[in-house]
Amino acid sequence: MATRVTTGAPAVIRATDAHDAELIQRVRQRDDRAFRALFDRHAPTAHALALRIVRQRQLAEDIVQETFLALWRSPEAYDERRGSVRSWLLGTLHHRAVDVVRREEAQRRRHDRALAGLDLSAPDHAEEVVLELARDSERRAVRAALETLPPEQRAVLEWMYFDGLTQREIAERERLPLGTVKSRTLLGMRRLRAALAEDEG
């Protein structure tokens, strides 16, 4: 029997990306079930990212709501040539969250707030259970890929992505030449991408 084995995370990642594209198509036809499916799938990661960046529960929720409302209102804004639905959603959310942080930053230093008491996502459909399992193995793969970065490259990526700092701000704070921060960014991103691709291949 001529069959092709597809096991493990990467195949499923591609399957979920394809499924996302299909869901977006249905959202464009105002299918609210497809929208709910996209929300169930991506909102927990989006919410975690918003919380990590703005560190305020209410603000984070507002940002998640705005991001998904924008998707519901104008799903045609998504352009598949620019990447996956997930990277688009997370990119939009990231942009909003960093904007908020920068605005807030001008007024006062933000401080950590206890995030305890927040429920972890509890999938309530079998489909979600399976996709959740797929995502868990994907998360492990991403964490492992991040581990392969030299610490100074990884730090620069995380300061930018999670703390909303610009390359210039990092250079000033860490007393590094701006060129060093820029090259660490580029090398770190290339290396992370390669590690992710290797994991997939």
Place this chain on the structure above:
Amino acid sequence: MRPEHETIEELLAARALGGLETDEERELDRLLAEHGDCEACRRLAREAAETAAALALTLEPVAPPAGIIERILAAEPPTTAAEPADELTRRRAARSAQPPRRSSRPWWSVGAVAAALVALVVSLSVAMPGTQEIRSVNLAQRVVRFEGDAGVLAMAYAPGRPGAIFWGHGLPDLPAGQVLEIWMIDDDRPTSGGCAVPVDGRLALAVDASIGTTDQMAVTVEDASCPDAPTSEPVLVAPL
């Protein structure tokens, strides 16, 4: 690749991470505009976006409050896409207003469907507190996708531990009295993993069977008696 692509890549990487200042953003936009409809630029942008988004996956996901999705859906719908939407909504409403197709099937088929659904509910309610249970076996889990022309079917299981979850969509509309039977094939000996009937082409099923030594999974269409040995060629297969 044009020489500026290195600069563009550097700026795109920083932008995807949110690390550019306004003047750098403008510089990037200027370079991109200069390149116009450039596939290399698009690829670099795509790669930067995917790589940056991967960082978000290192965070533990946090479920947003349930109110959010309801507030979004309750918000004013956009006017632009209204035409085809209404059409679709109407069609969907019309479809769901019809009595379920299986009500016209013979009683034993209804029984088969009911049995499959009961099995589904029972085993899922076992598996679902399962958020905990399943999380705890995550480190060892594997997800396998079946191959074949009969729709999409995936299976998640933890090698060495009993139980597997199946999820599918786009599965065939079965004639009355037929079910999908899942087989675990071990040394050419098939063992039934259970029978189920897809509803609207979708299937969600948890089984207690152990996948431990199985070297191939298969799905056949069988009659509702859920026989002990397959009587037809598989419509989906997954070598393990």
